Amino acid sequence: MATSLYDFSIPPLTRGLSNMSAILDKAAAFAAAKKLDPTVLAQTRLYPDMHPLSRQVQIACDTAKGAAGRLAAVDIPKHEDTETTLPELKARIAKTVDFLKTITAEKMSGEESRPIEIKFPNGAWKFTALSYLNDFVLPNFYFHTSIVYALLRKSGVEIGKGDFLGDIQ
DSSP, X not given: OOOOHHHHHHHHHXXXXXXXXXXXXXXXHHHHHTTOOHHHXXXXXXXXXXXXXXXXXXXXXXXXXXXHHHHHTOOOOOOOOOOOSHHHHHHHHHHHHHHHTTOOHHHHTTOTTOEEEEEETTEEEEEEHHHIIIIIIHHHHHHHHHHHXXXXXXXXXXXXXHHHHOOOO
């Protein structure tokens, strides 16, 4: 059996989001134990010109749902980017995972060469479905999820590589 776009997209994106949600649970427990306002964690940054944790979660979710929608040629749900607390960010992740669960392997079957274009105000990027997944989606997704991990670790949340990777087998 050949490995498909689905195999390299939906399962790892779902797992990455689920692991990020579990990390946010640890962040909430850490905030409660330290009597910190959990909004502080949601707004923490690595550097002043970088997005805060809340935006990193939103971008990771947007990358996952955008990939699922584009690769399966279905409408991509719109999220308003208004989350400011850890529970709201977890709800955002849950909505994204719920959408990913609606995507089947059949919707992506044989679509590796299909053109995908992402438009921006000042231009566009053109890919095949396979290059979109390999060259944009996965690197972008893992960048933002690893920044969430780094921000929480920098803040003192006791998480490790195993939390980022989650259950591998």
